[in-house]
Amino acid sequence: xxxxxxxxxxxxxxxxxxxxxxxxxxxxxxxxxxxxxxxxxxxxxxxxxxxxxxxxxxxxxxxxxxxxxxxxxxxxxxxxxxxxxxxxxxxxxxxxxxxxxxxxxxxxxxxxxxxxxxxxxxxxxxxxxxxxxxxxxxxxxxxxxxxxxxxxxxxxxxxxxxxxxxxxxxxxxxxxxxxxxxxxxxxxxxxxxxxxxxxxxxxxxxxxxxxxxxxxxxxxxxxxxxxxxxxxxxxxxxxxxxxxxxxxxxxxxxxxxxxxxxxxxxxxxxxxxxxxxxxxxxxxxxxxxxxxxxxxxxxxxxxxxxxxxxxxxxxxxxxx
Amino acid sequence: xxxxxxxxxxxxxxxxxxxxxxxxxxxxxxxxxxxxxxxxxxxxxxxxxxxxxxxxxxxxxxxxxxxxxxxxxxxxxxxxxxxxxxxxxxxxxxxxxxxxxxxxxxxxxxxxxxxxxxxxxxxxxxxxxxxxxxxxxxxxxxxxxxxxxxxxxxxxxxxxxxxxxxxxxxxxxxxxxxxxxxxxxxxxxxxxxxxxxxxxxxxxxxxxxxxxxxxxxxxxxxxxxxxxxxxxxxxxxxxxxxxxxxxxxxxxxxxxxxxxxxxxxxxxxxxxxxxxxxxxxxxxxxxxxxxxxxxxxxxxxxxxxxxxxxxxxxxxxxxx
Numbered sequence: 001x002x003x004x005x006x007x008x009x010x011x012x013x014x015x016x017x018x019x020x021x022x023x024x025x026x027x028x029x030x031x032x033x034x035x036x037x038x039x040x041x042x043x044x045x046x047x048x049x050x051x052x053x054x055x056x057x058x059x060x061x062x063x064x065x066x067x068x069x070x071x072x073x074x075x076x077x078x079x080x081x082x083x084x085x086x087x088x089x090x091x092x093x094x095x096x097x098x099x100x101x102x103x104x105x106x107x108x109x110x111x112x113x114x115x116x117x118x119x120x121x122x123x124x125x126x127x128x129x130x131x132x133x134x135x136x137x138x139x140x141x142x143x144x145x146x147x148x149x150x151x152x153x154x155x156x157x158x159x160x161x162x163x164x165x166x167x168x169x170x171x172x173x174x175x176x177x178x179x180x181x182x183x184x185x186x187x188x189x190x191x192x193x194x195x196x197x198x199x200x201x202x203x204x205x206x207x208x209x210x211x212x213x214x215x216x217x218x219x220x221x222x223x224x225x226x227x228x229x230x231x232x233x234x235x236x237x238x239x240x241x242x243x244x245x246x247x248x249x250x251x252x253x254x255x256x257x258x259x260x261x262x263x264x265x266x267x268x269x270x271x272x273x274x275x276x277x278x279x280x281x282x283x284x285x286x287x288x289x290x291x292x293x294x295x296x297x298x299x300x301x302x303x304x305x306x307x308x309x310x311x312x313x314x315x316x317x318x319x320x
Numbered sequence: 321x322x323x324x325x326x327x328x329x330x331x332x333x334x335x336x337x338x339x340x341x342x343x344x345x346x347x348x349x350x351x352x353x354x355x356x357x358x359x360x361x362x363x364x365x366x367x368x369x370x371x372x373x374x375x376x377x378x379x380x381x382x383x384x385x386x387x388x389x390x391x392x393x394x395x396x397x398x399x400x401x402x403x404x405x406x407x408x409x410x411x412x413x414x415x416x417x418x419x420x421x422x423x424x425x426x427x428x429x430x431x432x433x434x435x436x437x438x439x440x441x442x443x444x445x446x447x448x449x450x451x452x453x454x455x456x457x458x459x460x461x462x463x464x465x466x467x468x469x470x471x472x473x474x475x476x477x478x479x480x481x482x483x484x485x486x487x488x489x490x491x492x493x494x495x496x497x498x499x500x501x502x503x504x505x506x507x508x509x510x511x512x513x514x515x516x517x518x519x520x521x522x523x524x525x526x527x528x529x530x531x532x533x534x535x536x537x538x539x540x541x542x543x544x545x546x547x548x549x550x551x552x553x554x555x556x557x558x559x560x561x562x563x564x565x566x567x568x569x570x571x572x573x574x575x576x577x578x579x580x581x582x583x584x585x586x587x588x589x590x591x592x593x594x595x596x597x598x599x600x601x602x603x604x605x606x607x608x609x610x611x612x613x614x615x616x617x618x619x620x621x622x623x624x625x626x627x628x629x630x631x632x633x634x635x636x637x638x639x640x
Contacts, residue, residue: 134589269454
């Protein structure tokens with residue numbers, strides 16, 4: 001009835017001095033992606049990053065870390081565990097896993113509690129909820145800096161200095177207006193969506209890779225040096241959704257860029273998640289902020305969360 | 321991590337002229353209750369109604385209808401289907417099924433979509449959602465008045481006049497204040513809870529049956545003639561919850577009675593669901609009504625829904 005557009009996300013970093021992850025074979029990434037229930041569609045590379053467009057979202061690989069997003073009924077915690085098993089727990093500097101509360105029970109995939117039980121068989125860590133239980137909220141797992149459970153570590157282990165990326169995620173739900181209509185129209189094209197969102201001018205110098213899914217759905221990866229951004233759209237009427245996330249920071253990611261997406265896509269509700277950077281403040285007056293909160297994880301980084309209602313007509317009933 | 325206190329509810333009525341349901345054996349009700357994953361704890365009866373207190377909520381049986389509520393990881397759609405199978409679909413005048421969006425994925429039980437698929441193998445009908453997808457919402461199934469699918473009905477079938485009960489449900493989440501503390505304290509007693517809620521004076525003339533669960537939880541059934549009310553409390557810290565529902569109407573159910581529960585239990589959020597009667601209007605000023613909506617089902621009765629935030633400190637993050 002409802003497509004779960006919101007992505008699960010994993011990010012893993014390896015210890016300084018480890019061989020570059022970008023030297024791992026294409027078959028390795030195929031296997032990793034398949035473990036979550038997705039496939040690689042296409043790839044772009046530059047001097048710092050390999051970006052894979054997936055049948056369900058994206059995978060980015062840098063020398064020392066990976067970040068993978070998958071939507072729908074994928075099981076991304078499988079990929080987290082497989083990555084640790086393949087590389088060896090002693091290689092892992094950090095590991096995080098994030099997922100939004102789903103709209104619907106999906107008996108075929110693990111609950112977050114089951115994810116936690118599954119992941120901590122391989123690496124110890126802690127689970128968090130951010131956001132009110134009765135509204136949009138996100139679950140987060142972060143591995144302990146001490147690394148994996150079950151094996152004693154050598155005391156000569158270097159001090160871990162590699163940290164998760166500082167990221168900004170803008171998750172927009174229930175899109176409205178002409179662009180939302182266009183995403184559902186038969187005349188849409190991949191280039192048309194890119195143009196309508198003005199991505200080429202906003203992200204000049206980025207190399208793009210995008211795909212229009214049949215019958216609906218759009219994914220785009222953009223990379224420039226070690227910076228990435230990615231846009232995913234699932235425009236299905238009952239649960240339309242667009243996500244934008246990036247590791248751009250500071251002057252490269254002004255609040256106006258967030259406002260640009262909000263103005264274009266007119267979401268009824270949206271979440272902003274900023275990791276290791278402050279929440280961007282948007283200026284629109286016709287919003288109701290339902291929920292703003294922050295946590296500092298045991299692994300020592302801050303996560304800030306805001307959930308916003310846009311005023312106006314909301315869709316309250318549905319015949320199923 | 322979180323106990324799902326909110327009840328699933330079924331209600332079924334039989335055709336006028338059918339034998340009284342109250343003549344069915346105790347073993348019949350045991351089997352029906354067991355099919356959902358619950359047990360009968362105790363019973364009270366009067367001239368119009370048999371009220372069963374269950375290990376997970378309540379069952380009320382009148383001559384021409386039943387209403388059953390079960391919480392937690394029960395599978396109440398099993399009981400709906402079993403009741404129709406045992407009685408024969410041609411006997412059924414109406415059937416409804418209701419469930420709230422759960423906090424957590426529970427892979428062991430059916431999703432509402434799966435419930436719909438399961439139920440409509442036995443009786444045709446339609447599913448509805450009431451409330452915003454991104455906030456508290458409830459799913460509803462109502463059988464078509466035409467009765468069951470699969471078999472042609474005799475054209476001499478009488479016009480169906482029996483309708484679902486006019487009910488009021490007050491569902492209170494995240495209880496605060498001294499009474500919420502008392503529900504979690506080791507010194508609580510069943511009588512103490514009944515007294516603290518002032519139920520004897522509010523519902524004078526009702527026969528009560530109540531049970532305090534170990535280590536936590538409280539259920540109460542009250543009956544007087546064909547009127548019932550029931551209170552269920554699951555006070556667990558992360559997801560405390562109390563429900564009150566009744567078929568009292570008009571002057572017997574003033575808005576002050578709803579306010580009484582809200583003042584006593586100080587819920588952070590609450591839902592009010594009124595079937596075939598208008599939403600009661602409460603006077604408190606410090607509320608934010610997030611959502612008010614109504615639907616008229618194909619079966620021809622109105623369902624009104626209100627979801628309310630109470631202002632004040634809300635619990636936004638949690639370590640799991």
